[in-house]
Amino acid sequence: MLNIFSLEDDLFQQGRLERAVAACVQSGQIRYRHFETFGKPDQLLAAIKETGNHQVFFLDIEIRGEEQKGMEVARAIRQRDPHAIIVFVTTHSEFMPVTYRYRVSALDFIDKALPAADYEEAIASVLEHAQANVSRTVSDDAFVIKNDYAHVQVPFADILYFETSSTVHKVILTTKTGSLEFYGKVSEIAKLDDRLYQCHRAFVVNPANVTKLDRASQTVHFETGDSCLVSRLKTKGLIERLEQHG
Missing domain, CATH: 2.40.50.1020 (LytTr DNA-binding domain)
Structure with a gap:
């Protein structure tokens, strides 16, 4: 089952993501073993105890006024877990090209400005993708x-x-x-x-x-x-x- 992590320092946005994930669970689309939200990068990084494509990270790019802090966290995650699924949930879509410089291989960018229904659909799409691939190995070896x-x-x-x-x-x-x-x-x-x-x-x-x-x-x-x-x-x-x- 999935392990889901969120890095978000805004309480409203934390709640919004939690409700979107709960909606996926209630509809039977996904199941997860662990879901935790963090407001500080070091707390999230300390919580990484496993590796594999069952690990899903929703990261805000701007944390506590640092515009690209989420990128740095994504790079740290990728170093620890090369096969984790990383998704940016942000208002800074202009930073999309920057992810290539950080080489974090983000699966998706989800805009916080999306209407509620579209936002939930975007979260669900990511989780369904993760759920479908969780039983597959990262490589034949x-x-x-x-x-x-x-x-x-x-x-x-x-x-x-x-x-x-x-x-x-x-x-x-x-x-x-x-x-x-x-x-x-x-x-x-x-x-x-x-x-x-x-x-x-x-x-x-x-x-x-x-x-x-x-x-x-x-x-x-x-x-x-x-x-x-x-x-x-x-x-x-x-x-x-x-x-x-x-």
């Missing part, structure tokens, strides 16, 4: 983790490693573009895909992205500068995996 608490969907080629979080029952996924924390167990993740390898009780790596194995320090390194531990018992198996990738 997407890696998907789905449980009662998390839905993570990333290109397998972007995965560097998973590690046990300091937060109980949580795992941190590190990719080429950032990191994400979600509920899960490293030992369970290792069983989800044969291309992954559990090199330590606290780490599972994607051998295809390992650039160096340092046996002196028992660590593996990645192109991003990240590294993680390898247990001595798992070293031989990891070497075999690395040789498969040349």
Whole structure:
């Protein structure tokens, strides 16, 4: 199901979007698991716990007098979640070309000046599109983790490693573009895909992205500068995996 987020600092506009989403739910057009509205960018960014095309963001462009703040937030979202659906709800349609410079790949621009019926139809169109595509993977090679608490969907080629979080029952996924924390167990993740390898009780790596194995320090390194531990018992198996990738 969808996770819907809104960044809007005007209370009237917050309510308007919430009513439009509620109308979609009542008509049976969409279902969502989570819907939250934020007035501050840092609050919204802190709330991003998942990745994938089930994540929908409605962003105002002008926040607290900063004309292009929404663009900056969209770029931060895109860095964390390359496959999220981003929609700008704004009075600043003149900024549409600017989104190309920010490279945020917005799905749509919805004008706040639209009459109520047209506004609701525009919101519904976005949500129906998201609902129709939510079960599709982001690519033929997407890696998907789905449980009662998390839905993570990333290109397998972007995965560097998973590690046990300091937060109980949580795992941190590190990719080429950032990191994400979600509920899960490293030992369970290792069983989800044969291309992954559990090199330590606290780490599972994607051998295809390992650039160096340092046996002196028992660590593996990645192109991003990240590294993680390898247990001595798992070293031989990891070497075999690395040789498969040349």
